[in-house]
Amino acid sequence: MSDVVEKTLTALPSLLSLDSQPGAGKLSVTSKLGSLIRGITELTSKHEEEKLIKKELAAIKEHVSSPNTTLRQMKEIMVRAIYCEMLGFEASFCYIHAIKLAQQGSMFEKRVGYLAVSLFLREGHDLLLLLVNTVLKDLQSTNLIEVCMALTVVSQIFPKDMIPAVLPLVEDKLTHSKEIIRRKAVLALYKFYLMAPNQVQHIHDKFRRALCDKDPGVMTASLHIYLQMIKESPENYKELAGSFVVILKQVVSGKLPADFSYHSVPAPWLQMQLLRILALLGKEDQRTSEIMYEVLDESLRRAEINHNITYAILYECVKTVYTIHPKSELLEKAAKCIGKFVLSPKINLKYLGLKALTYVVQQDPNLALQHQMTIIECLDHPDPIIKRETLELLYRITNAQNVTVIVEKMLDFLRHSRDEYTVIGLVGKVAELAEKYAPDNSWFVQTMNAVFSLGGDAMQPDITNNFLRLLAEGFDNAEEDRQLRLLAVDSYLSLLGGEAASLPQPFLQIISWVLGEYSYLKVGQDPTDVLARLGALLERHDITTETRCWVLAAMGKLCTTDGALRRAREVAHQYSACLDTALRQQAMELELLGQDAPLRHRVLPHDASCEDLEVDSSLSFLDGFVSEALALGAAPYKPPHQRQEELSQHKALNFEPYGPSLPASLSACSLTDRQSPTAMSLSSGISGNSTEQMQKASSNTLKLDGVKKVWGKEGYLPQKEATEEAPPPVASSAPTPSCQQGGAEHTQLAVSSAGEEEQEKRQLAATLFVGLGSQNSLCLMGKPDAAPKRIWRRQRPDQEALDGGSRPPVSSVDDTLDGLFDDAVPDSALLYSLDGPSVPQSCLDGGGEAAGGSLDAGMEPALALSPGDAPGSLLPPALLALPRSDMEALCSDGTLSVCACKVYQRDALLLALFLSNACDLPLEELSCDVTSEEAKVTDGYTTAASISLLAGRGVAVVLHHLVMELPSSQAVVAVRVSYRPGAGAPTQQAVSLSLSLADFIRPLPVSTEEYGRLWLSFSNDVKQNLRLLADSEDPLAATLAALKDKLRLHIVDIIGAEGIVACQLVPGQPCLLHCHAHGGTLTAWLRSPLPTLPDCLLYHCQKAIEES
């Protein structure tokens, strides 16, 4: 077949001369499009073409706006406009007419209209909204072709926010009698899934039906969605593996109608899709992999015909075999297959063979050995793509022995390559290999020189950073370090001395830094000379300002002799009036450092680039300056978001869409510890730990940065100061969760009622006297956060007899506990933290909240926590008052069992892990590590908590604070616990735990007024219809109450058929929900400053309602 096509097409060039065109006989050469195309083909210069098109566009413009243009003419005009756009000329005036054509035209015009829309408009174009109605109409049409067109356009381009509008109609099409409609509907849903996964999550069972569709085409289409879903969470679809295997078996053995064959291979696209899915399901899962061995074997065997499509299947099959749990027989066959590819004379197959080798070579290095001759041949292949793939393969098998050869080959390739992307990628690899395997220092320096020269300006910055760090930090051996640095200095000096070939900027920066830092190592080297060479760089015009800064910085380190000093001064003088501020600053510094040698020695000590600098990030050294300024009547500093917020309060238009506010909620909200000017300067005054305080304060506060962008801040600032005097507390408060802090209320009230003068004095006092006594008011700014991890141990009474009891209670109080409980319930915390004896007996055997029930039944009863170990008895009392989940058994290996309990803290999710030792012997080196991609384990680091010793039958509790910074409908938390049983080898247990977004949702206590204000300021919204809970008197209230229970939302107000609800995602991202009940549905409208939050939350609302 392909030959026929090739032949007919090769005969074509002769036809291209447009005089006699038999091929174009049926073409509309007489039409306007025809003449346009012919006109263009006849032109010779780009300029003429432009002129012609401009003329054409002008004509089109005139036509489209004329009322006499018929739809049929419009269709023809659209085609011409598409042509002009394809040639690169914009015809944006046609866009609206394309939409109109799709709307008004009959079948064929509509078809062109839709085509034009899909070619003209990009995702997010405003005009797309106008398309929605047309699509809706066509989806409901009884004409199949119209439905097809609508489905096609929907899958090509559709506004994301409007998906809910068409979703029900598209869903309906899944049960349509025609398979072509069903297939297109499935693909449209696939597209929706890619655009907004949460919006189609509720129709998963319909996907399942599509998978079981009697038409293989529909089933194939549904696999796209499955592949995507399985990629995201393979564990949820393991049970489908069997079905996929069965389908593949049927396909492979030719059970499908011949229509689905391609060049007599049965449904190759379907086969490959299935193979990909199987690879995902079988990855690291032996049991699932075992199901598929047989069919994979069969696939490998069946693919015999020598055609591209069979090779495509084979390639996919090999990848699957190497991805799933290995089976030696299959691997052997797959390796043979790879051999077929590599040895093939067809270049495309050879390329894929190399790719496959690259893929598997880490598992099976021998395979590379088998094909070494082919690989060597490919290294000198005339096609650079093959060469590059070969280098990629070599990169994977590099070791200390072959590094010099491989790197040489790579550099060789780089010297001839001009494609920037290739160069950037490969340069990084060379640098990596050089750092890992360098045989000696001089090779390393030479190689890195080549890397920097070839890498160009676009090189990834971490290559240079790593190199400099390596040079500065050095190795264990001081002599080696010195030698390496000296080598670098030597080679750079000679590079600068030679013909100043234009080196890339990053390289020049490295050279300047190294010479500045280490040229003193070279005995007999006059710094004046080095400085002169660097100075010569400055003369050149092709170096950037950034590089100049580096050079100047290096000069600062070099002015140790009079000559050097003189030269440096000249340079400093030259640049001291430079327009670029960074460069001017460098010049000023250079001038100053040149004059003051002691200062220079202090600021730029020899060989100390790696010493840690102590940076006072709180800027406490400015305290004096600040207080002086305040005393002179300067306005206190306010962070930008606060300024904006105040602006919006004073100046923004008040649209206030909601009814009268409730006085009760008003007064509640006024008592907050918003970062008022007073509070801010209080915290910035604490020199030692002020940053910490700031963070704490801000983590407790709603982050409203960037909420109001409309108003220019500078313009209003002075006016705001005037209105600031004695601000009414009601108006200026933003809701924060910490309003229950009695002390904070108190301070705030006092502060806000005081006059401005009084305030300033207070601030000043706080600034000056902070830290002298235990100023409680400072802590009241916000409850000091508990440190991210707390560990404490409790021992069983029987253990206590051995080592407890004798200890004085106070000494056994864990230090960390102080911070955790002192502000809450100090007494009970103290009591609690005691070892054995002080634990109230009732807790131990009292059956309160029986956690035993939720424990894994498989655990030996002796090993499990006894009912007495309900979370209640193990959690610190401060947490007992908080809502929490049931205890969930995570894993157990007979020695150590791990259970988890979620505690819903106001500003974080607290994950309490209970590690219980089931043996009588103590466990040593117990440590617990919690990580998650979606959620942030506070403090950001995963420093393992290590409990040196867990006594026999003892229980340790580890607490982690989790917050979710970017909304995601679920967060997977990986827990790794390692320990060493008294005499045994270290053991590890790993388990993952999935948390839902709902775990991170907290109520947001705001008043109706504040709600209104917030609502207007959030831009990301999503709207969707939900089901109302019908079986109650007041369905709206019942539904909202259900949501409140399930998701911990705050119902702000219910007015008639409308309800407003507010919540926040810890750490403080608000999301507002506005509901309107009508008929049996609840129209929910969500808004938030975070783009994805409404989507995710909506999904959980949906789920919550389904479950109720």
Next chain:
Amino acid sequence: MMRFMLLFSRQGKLRLQKWYTAAAERDRKKMVRELMQVVLARKPKMCSFLEWRDLKIVYKRYASLYFCCAVEEQDNELVTLEVIHRFVELLDKYFGSVCELDIIFNFEKAYFILDEFLMGGEIQDTSKKSVLKAIEQADLLQEEDESPRSVLEEMGLA
């Protein structure tokens, strides 16, 4: 998933472009220009696959026309080559031994065929027969639809 498909002539004239993912107009033009340069610079015996930016490019030349597809990292190059081939077969069958001129003058038809064959960047219908059937049905309707109207229009009654 396919990111985009381009058809261009040996002289570097774009004949057809279909994008399946969003990209700004400026980027598109730049990508098209660069990619055409890269592909046109390749010699006949060279491999049909390229790694370009973060994409895999699969191209094949039929007579004077280059068919060029960009697919994602996990996609299979060989099968993309077959997608191109199937598209050519469809064009060939529809136009009756297709040539570049057919595509130049009837590019909207070529788009219709492509839309019937690929949807949202994934292959929709692998059967040559059913793709062409769908296209022909739509064409047929158009003609029925068209003829009475054109008479009216000619008489100035529309």
